[in-house]
Each structure stands twice: as structure tokens, then as C-alpha cells.
Amino acid sequence: MNQPSGVRPDPGLALLDLYEQALPQVYGYLLARCGQRAVAEDLTTEVFLAAMDSCRRGKVTEVGTSWLIGVARHKLVDHWRRAERERRGLRVLGGLAAEPEDPWDERLDALLAHDVLAELSAQHRSALTLRYLDGLPVPEVARCLDRTVHATEALLVRARGAFRAHYQRREEGTR
């Protein structure tokens, strides 16, 4: 293939070179968070095609796995947003008021936690996933969600409240 000569290798080629190594990381990240193979495959496709598009537009400074995981976070958040728009009207969300932050000392059951996350609104699910499953600091969560840090902090408080209410309701249901 004809590549323009330059000191820096074409980022698109770099992405193709990275593909085999990065694919299990991106797919693994998405599969663990969305839990469905078909959805994980679709989102993985979106991630790599968007990444190639960015490479070809010269918008990328460093082609690497952590950059791709970052793209995957955006695709995941978009997916939940989209899915919620499609579901809206079919489902009435419990009008959960923002609860005051109070200590909650309990070990969370991972499987139940995943079920509970899937029940939450797209906003709450996204915020909690980025903050706690991915372990991102709040400013990075804010950047991913395209919100201010202050708004993200408030969102996280509401999301934690919603999570806790759902979680405890589910626990009571299983007792």
C-alpha cells in the first residue's frame, strides 16, 4: 500500500498492527460490562471502526490499548443511552429522590450488583460503571459523560442512592 512518507508511521497501520493484541482487551472490557455477546460484538465493531476513522483523520496522537478502552467507554455509555431512549415509554422509572449520603457498610454480591446495574437508568448505570467498575477518578468520569465535575458528583450521589435502593429491595425479595 502507498503510504505517505513521514517520520511517524500511519496511525491506521499502527491500529491494524495492534488489532490482534487489543481485540481481547476491548471485547473483554465490553462483555464484562454489558453481559451480552451480541451487544459486545456490535460495540467492539463500533469501537474499532471509530478508532480507524479517528486515525485516518489524524486526530490520534497515540494508538494504544488504553486509548481503545477509552473509546469503548464512550460507546458503552452511548449504547445505554440509546437503549434507554428505545425503552422509554415502556417502562416507568421509580421516581427516586436524591437521598442524602449515608454510610452503607455491606459487602456487595457481584452477580446481584450486575443485575441491579442493569435495572438502573442509563445515566446512573454509566456513572457507576465508570466510577466503580472501571475505577476512574470523578474528573475522568465527568469527561466521559460530557458533564462538569460538580454535576457528575451530584449524579454519582443519586446513582448510589438508586443502586442501594434497588439492591436492598432485591435482597429483601430473596430472603
Next chain:
Amino acid sequence: MTDPFEDLLEPVIPVDPDPRFAASLRALLEAAFVRPMSGGAMPTTIAQGDVVYASVWSPDSARAAAFYRTVLGWNVSDDGRRVVGLGQHLGLWTDPRRTTFLSHSVADMDAAMERVRAAGGTAGDAVEEPYGLSAMCVDNQGLPFALHHAEPGARSETFAQGEIVYLTMHVRDSLSAREFYGSVFGWTFTPGRVEDGWQVQGPYPGFGMQGGHAEAAVLPMYAVDDVVAAVARVRAAGGTATDPEQMPYGITSDCVDDQGLGFYLGQL
């Protein structure tokens, strides 16, 4: 006191996806890498020169219909002319020439016909067909094709079994053929992996060209779900097929149908 939410931390654990998914995404990515950028938009709409219709030309189209029904599961209309139920527009036609007849989208019919003539081809009158404005042409290699007036539409990123994923044009003289298609559709060409082989940038679906062939012809690669099973069906139906081979973009086989028309199978 620890925050129970800290328990949710889930480091990325690599998971190998289905190898078929991995191979098809790699092919998509390679295609996206070589596809020219247009107007700063995502390259997902029909561009000038995209193939919007393809027809299998063979001495006996009813026989071809039976062959491809068996091999690819094509559902052919009662008049034997159209393949129905696919996202692509495919058809069959009786003609002594063994090739795949292609119809290419153009935005400005008159200008495109002029370019065909100026480049050494012939272009008949533009005719308003039930499916739109069309003009029959012949390129400078003697290959028949059509121009079809089309507004921008969608380019599908996925292919069902029996759909064409790639086209290879065999020509006598690749230099003059490249000049022709370069000036008519604006395609560009980069050297491929084989002797006098050229990767074509511009059209959808993917396109290659090879010079040095006595007879000009277009050979399609059809998508199949299981290439091993499809190869067995080709052989049972009276055609020939090479053993499947792993290529960077998928598993393929080179085939010839029971009337001597070459094609490829690709499990991408």
C-alpha cells in the same frame, strides 16, 4: 469504614471473541483503512462508481439459477431474473459471455456517459427503467456494464450468505483498464499482492483488478457462513472448488461453476 462500592472494581480481563467475529472485524477494519475519505463524513453512503446491481451472465441462466440456489441458497424469482430476499440487488441473465455484469451508481448521468466515451468506451442512450435511469455501456476492455442514476444511499457493512463481498476484474491490459475506470469513476489503484494485481480504492463493495487475462471478466466473491460446506456443495453441483485457504481477511476458495464462470467463496 470501606465504601461497599469499592467492591465493584472490575479490572479488564481479556476475552477472546469468536474467531469468525475477529476475522470479519479485521476485514472491515482493513477495508476502512484503504477506503478513501470523502467530504469529511463517515464513508457510509453510496459514492460514484459503487456497484448497485450485479448480474451473473452465463450461456444458460436457468442452469445458473439452479447452481447458485444449491450452492449459496439463492432464492430466484419466478421469471428467473432476480435473486430475492437479499440486501443486495443481484440477478441472472443468459448471454454467451461468462462474466458478472455490474451496474455502477452515478450522480450525473450525462456527464458520466461523456466520460465513458472520452475514455474509449461506448455508452448507449440513458433509458428510464422501472428501477431508475440507466445506460448500457462497454468499457475499453470489451466488458459490458451499466451506469445507474442513484441518490446517496446506505453502504451495508455486513453481508448475508449469497451476497457479494468483493469483486475481481480480469482484464487483458491493466494499464488501459485503470485509466478507463480512473477517469470514469475517479478510482485509484495501488499494487496488490499478485502479479499485475491492483487494489482499487473508491468503489463499494471492495474491488480488485488483474491484468494479463485473455478474456475480460468480473469474478464475484460470495459470502458464505461455512466455506467447507459450501465447497462441498460446489463440487456436488458440478463445479470445481479449491480447498479452503485462510487469508488475512477470511477463509476463501477459488471456484468455477458448472458453466465455466469463475467465482470465489469467502467466509469472512
